[in-house]
Amino acid sequence: MMSNFHSLVDLGWQTFFQQQLSLAEWDEGVPARVVDQYKSVITVATETGVFNIPLLATMPEMVVGDWLLLDSQQHILRLLDRKTCFSRKAAGSKLKRQLISANVDTAFIVSSMNDDFNLNRIERFLSLVNESGAETVVLLSKSDQTETPQSFVEQIQALDPFLMVEAINCLDEESVNKLSPWIKEGITIAVLGSSGVGKSTLINTLLGEKRQGTAGIREDDDEGLHTTTRRSLISLGEEGMILDTPGMREIQMADCMEGIAITFADIEAYAAQCKFGDCQHQAEPGCAVQQVIVSGDLEQRRLNNYLKLLREEVFNSATLFELRCSDKALAMYYKHTLSQTQKLKGR
Ligand SMILES: Nc1nc2c(ncn2[C@@H]2O[C@H](COP(=O)(O)OP(=O)(O)O)[C@@H](O)[C@H]2O)c(=O)[nH]1
Numbered sequence: 001m002m003s004n005f006h007s008l009v010d011l012g013w014q015t016f017f018q019q020q021l022s023l024a025e026w027d028e029g030v031p032a033r034v035v036d037q038y039k040s041v042i043t044v045a046t047e048t049g050v051f052n053i054p055l056l057a058t059m060p061e062m063v064v065g066d067w068l069l070l071d072s073q074q075h076i077l078r079l080l081d082r083k084t085c086f087s088r089k090a091a092g093s094k095l096k097r098q099l100i101s102a103n104v105d106t107a108f109i110v111s112s113m114n115d116d117f118n119l120n121r122i123e124r125f126l127s128l129v130n131e132s133g134a135e136t137v138v139l140l141s142k143s144d145q146t147e148t149p150q151s152f153v154e155q156i157q158a159l160d161p162f163l164m165v166e167a168i169n170c171l172d173e174e175s176v177n178k179l180s181p182w183i184k185e186g187i188t189i190a191v192l193g194s195s196g197v198g199k200s201t202l203i204n205t206l207l208g209e210k211r212q213g214t215a216g217i218r219e220d221d222d223e224g225l226h227t228t229t230r231r232s233l234i235s236l237g238e239e240g241m242i243l244d245t246p247g248m249r250e251i252q253m254a255d256c257m258e259g260i261a262i263t264f265a266d267i268e269a270y271a272a273q274c275k276f277g278d279c280q281h282q283a284e285p286g287c288a289v290q291q292v293i294v295s296g297d298l299e300q301r302r303l304n305n306y307l308k309l310l311r312e313e314v315f316n317s318a319t320l321f322e323l324r325c326s327d328k329a330l331a332m333y334y335k336h337t338l339s340q341t342q343k344l345k346g347r
């Protein structure tokens with residue numbers, strides 16, 4: 001997998017993490033980055049090697065990208081505070097929040113310039129990234145398959161004129177070189193987007209080798225024809241770290257209020273002018289949002305998507321809140337049962 005020797009900076013170490021260590025910890029502890037995770041085993045990279053650590057139920061939840069402090073026996077001393085964190089509502093389950101990655105500096109949101117191009121989905125990813133605190137670059141892939149890449153670029157710029165956007169062909173090294181302003185020493189990048197948009201292809205081109213399984217390549221393992229199924233952090237040598245992710249089409253918002261507010265700052269600014277504080281921006285009198293819809297300065301699609309993401313956020317966060325409460329009740333129940341069992345054993 002990863003070659004054995006990396007400087008801490010190559011692994012993405014930054015002042016933010018350094019500042020969390022006492023002098024004694026810096027002397028004796030070993031900083032380690034979580035680069036892979038499979039079931040209850042994590043793979044970490046340190047300055048001197050890459051190895052696996054089994055996770056115990058008592059340890060805090062860890063995710064790819066996390067920084068840990070280990071002792072000389074490779075035991076985990078502690079998990080360092082995260083600079084940024086991506087999470088989502090776990091797919092399929094109504095009740096769980098799932099960490100996606102930690103300590104990502106820049107997120108590439110990839111979308112292909114074909115029938116799959118979908119502004120709603122891009123806004124959804126933007127909300128997630130804005131919530132995390134990472135910087136965003138929108139990558140429009142498959143530039144070789146459209147006559148009019150500029151029309152796609154313009155649609156992104158219409159969302160937010162300050163948004164960074166690049167049209168690329170993931171298969172072409174020269175085209176991918178356009179990303180060099182963001183790919184640099186000490187920086188961790190995550191590549192997000194639906195399945196099939198070219199995330200793994202992009203990483204392979206950056207690496208100059210076919211490392212990540214891509215659609216169309218049959219990988220030599222039991223899983224047969226497959227694409228990216230895990231999140232793993234890959235070293236680009238002295239050009240930072242990059243995280244491939246499986247496609248996340250059904251990504252659901254939860255605990256993402258701030259991210260939605262940043263992504264739709266234009267709508268929120270108009271909404272502040274509405275006559276009623278609880279305006280739903282439908283047909284209320286004095287609705288400033290409807291006014292800009294009518295004047296053509298705001299797309300109905302964007303308003304609908306904003307309202308949809310908000311509803312989802314409120315619904316999912318309420319469910320998560322209830323879960324946290326019931327988690328506590330469950331934990332108390334187990335504790336009680338355990339102590340009863342021990343009492344019985346003691347007899
Ligand atoms: N023509 C063209 N094909 C691409 C491009 N990016 C990816 N592909 C192809 O699209 C398919 C899916 O790519 P993959 O990297 O597996 O997508 P992922 O699911 O996002 O990781 C593969 O057959 C790639 O060769 C591109 O920019 N141009």
Ligand SMILES: [Mg+2]
Binds near residue numbers: 228
């Ligand atoms: Mg992939």
Ligand SMILES: [Zn+2]
Binds near residue numbers: 271275288290
């Ligand atoms: Zn309104």
